[in-house]
Amino acid sequence: MAAGSVSKQPKAEDAAPTVADVAARAGVSRATVSYTFTQPSRVSPDLRRRVLAAADELGYVGNDAARRLRVGHSLALGLLVSNIGNPVYAELAAGAEAEAAAHGRYIFVANSDESPERERAYLNFFESQQVSGILAAPVGDVPDELIGLGRRGTPFVLVGMARGPHSYPAISGDNERGGHLAASHLLAQGRRGLVFVGGPHPHVDLRLAGARRAVEEFPERASLEIIRIQAQTAKVGEAVARTLLRRRATGLPDGIVAGNDLLALGLLHGLIMGGVRVPEDLSLVGYDDIEFADFAIVPLTTIRHPSAALGASAVRILLGLESERDTRGRFEPELVVRATSLAPASG
Amino acid sequence: MAAGSVSKQPKAEDAAPTVADVAARAGVSRATVSYTFTQPSRVSPDLRRRVLAAADELGYVGNDAARRLRVGHSLALGLLVSNIGNPVYAELAAGAEAEAAAHGRYIFVANSDESPERERAYLNFFESQQVSGILAAPVGDVPDELIGLGRRGTPFVLVGMARGPHSYPAISGDNERGGHLAASHLLAQGRRGLVFVGGPHPHVDLRLAGARRAVEEFPERASLEIIRIQAQTAKVGEAVARTLLRRRATGLPDGIVAGNDLLALGLLHGLIMGGVRVPEDLSLVGYDDIEFADFAIVPLTTIRHPSAALGASAVRILLGLESERDTRGRFEPELVVRATSLAPASG
């Protein structure tokens, strides 16, 4: 009684429906069902309707594992970020996601939390998932796993990293130019004793280079001191502020360029707590234009960084809709003047 | 010449290696290779070593599609959040990720950006990916897709949502208690004209209920006004601050409980800009203890919410390592007194 006369086991009634179920219901073969979804033009309109109706009634969702096993890659793209807690990366992810959705694709966000080990683990996982492309916003060097993956046919784009010594596809805002903008702005409003606060990081180093160039090109006498740190976080910014305050007797800088906004917010807080008036005594420029920059007690002057656009472009490149060259000149950084610096001299 | 005498096509040399390749190199059958990874004890130590060595030399990564097709589910868990830009969800994701990694699992973060449509699309995608479980931190109602998925065998946990009218597995901090803590703190320091600012949202409504209870239980006379809003963001907070300032003549509240920290930061900014002294004129309590709470110019008193722990527990529940009951009483909210409120009367 339990076993019918058919050799095939009856399906559990709540198991996910398969092409076979849809085919049976629509009275066609499994091949036809598949063609209905993958090459609709190959199926006559009449049958197509019938198949789609059957699929709908059954709540057919398809099994991407089977699909992938056959065609070799998934509809998903992988996004590897070093720290999802940084609003910049959250914005990057959102931009990539929106663009992917527009093309019927999905983004898997993996957060390595700055750990090279997790980074490698996730890259391997991406490979085992056969993602059809990878966006990587890694901390340091290009991981070997990524290079291997690329060789094995999974395209990748480095996001937010300049083409450095490597020759892999990479798109990025012009961080050097942004750094130049920031320092020039301070110089233009009369600041002459500048400090750059930032740690080793591909982006930040370029921002520093830009700031340095601005000071060197400046016709008058101006100085740029560099304070190196370990990480670009608000906590570190506060610590640096305390250090600066300690040498108040010998003279504070009158302008600071921070490696990013988190750092700048920490600095701002620390300095104001210490009685420094911003921007009267000292001007401050951050980098990234995160949401909180505008809500700091003294709204932060900063360099806007088109993170969402970068994410979107990276997706388009991976999907072959755009080439790396096409993006040249886009993603220009932009100075956003708020209250931590004076308005630029207007004449 | 092109075609050899073997019927099988030679593999492209840079194609990903398969179990067959590893088996050939180690001189064993494909079954043995598989058992080496899935049931190591079934293989003698000697062979195990040989297989692992071969796999390592070939850079074998496995094909999760094939694996999944056979076993029916993936090693990945899906995390659906409504807004990855909110630090609370970023923290939740990080907590879940760490716990998952400890068990050899991975988390796919999907960001619906508050759109019910994207939410549904991602749930379907999760199904097609056969994730072995889903963590959902949705905005409003429990989506039908999720319920269907659950019925079809994919476990899910609602994170950060109280068990409401529904009866689905859910874990959450005790938002009612947190709201009570916040309001009680204000009452304890002598505030009597309280305002709760918050919009419709499962969490926030509970926080409001707690605040209301605190005021009702309070032996002296105290009032609680409720300002309803559309979204808990900093921008909205600023707008509310402007509204409050406009009625300064008729009297401002002396204590505000905000639905979350983003909102509180916006309020804080708006009020201070308007000349209100915090905490002298008015005390403010936020909710969530996001990183930026501590860096606001007047560091924000808030209720700490164990988001990372919630994420970790949700993962353990999905993996069957813990039951929903086990978490009862954990995730207690905690009052973090900073500068936007006075210290509680200590005697």
Next chain:
DNA sequence: TCAAGATCGTGAATCGATTCACGACGTTTC
């Protein structure tokens, strides 16, 4: 020394969607 049992490796079937190669049917054209 030989049978019974434990240990450990293997061939083959299987999961579900895709796609090739074929064939049935209908239409066009001379």
Next chain:
DNA sequence: GAAACGTCGTGAATCGATTCACGATCTTGA
């Protein structure tokens, strides 16, 4: 009216890892 061609549906092979059921080899005890 028949040959040639197009259109559109189908059977069957395929992707790679897993796992069942079986069998080979080795161990143990009388």
